[in-house]
Amino acid sequence: MPAAVDPALVARLRAAGCVFAEAEAELLVAAAGDDDTRLESLVARRVAGEPIEYVVGWAEFAGLRLDVEPGAFVPRHRTELLAAEATRLARAASGAHGRPAVVVDLCCGVGAIGAVILESAGEVELFAADLDPAAVRAARRNLEPRGGRVFEGDLYDALPAGLVGRIDVLAVNAPYVPSDAIALMPPEAREHEALLALDGGDDGLDVHRRVVASARRRLAPGGALVIETSEDQAETAVALMRRGGLEPRLVPSDDVDDDTVVVVGVRGGWRRTETPETRTRCR
Template structure:
């Protein structure tokens, strides 16, 4: 029977903490303990510590991120789910009906869809999509545990056509950093995460507009689109949602510094959308 490698010796803790502190890691003690628990040999520990010290995100070094109590696999280069985005999942939980069809658009690691479906009391259909093949490979490992499917492609183009008009919850953690502000991001994000997951265009809302433009055709009557934005972008985001036929609502969390906009497709008898029209 193979023997598991012994953990790194306890005296290494102080040395790891000192190295991380010297590199500017604010939570050096906590990070050191995580790195020590992840390393199987002293050589592996040295590699992990050095990667963290030169600026790789802790989640990329460990290979996972804690998101709503779940250990989400995060590969190098893939967008790291932020704690503030847990607020978006909380909002979605309150709106998700039994047996819901859930789509995680711009899914990255698939953290949002995985966390939402994991927290539901019953079964749900989960579909996720991203334009970045590396993110899709990562997401497939995360959503497998909840029976989800992941597709690669540009927004709705990636989704099965059969989902048109059937989506109850559409999670869209779209990139919303204005192009001109990418250079102001922390090095961890700017250098080590895919730019396509960060850059939202000139005003940060380019991708969002593409999502809202077609949302009413993909949502079921009464279905909800939820996305995160900044506090200063919320007003224009609400206007975009309204213009594209959805009823907007804004939720915010001071504790998490999170702003979420919810757009609901009106459940109006007799309303016709592109998905309802007869096809040739």
């Protein structure tokens, strides 16, 4: 622990239930600088239960520091799996077509997935959209300096009409917590993040159904829908993909303690860049 961090501050955070009290103390001290009054204000917010990302104003995701606003969905590290798969597909699409891939980050939150793609996939045309105004404000700060465009609105309605049939990669981190399970979420999430970013309906897949229903029409030939879900919901998500005219496969997390699954649905068959070793057909 750096000498600048008072052990009493760490103890105060730990007493408030902060599991990573030492690390959070360092973040709070860095955010306050030499202003003791500001430090006390930040600590009081954290002790009261406000997410550390809201308090310091940023979140770390896949090595990037992203702006976060109070009320906006805080990007989870588990979603780095989706971002990596979408990045790989975007890079492959650009190479196959000899032009920048057209990528959409739908239900973008603060733009975490889009930011990774813009940083790592080479030249792409990236469009992002979300219904939550706080998330959109943060996404604009995170994506527009990187060359992305951000829109506010409900799913596809927010996007430019000219994207129909042109999207190479449609990356979606839609809410997938079943309504009855919201009460079981950590208070930092259920009490501070927008409900629309968490609640996925009775089985958690209401928004997934809406996304998949129109995805094939939005995708370019060979384009891919990449969406996050859980192991328990993966079979249903695969069935939704098939009914939507897409060919699905699963990308499970390598972390045995993580039940995150990315479901990829391709319009018009497997990409030629796939190999038998990297694809898992869903039966």
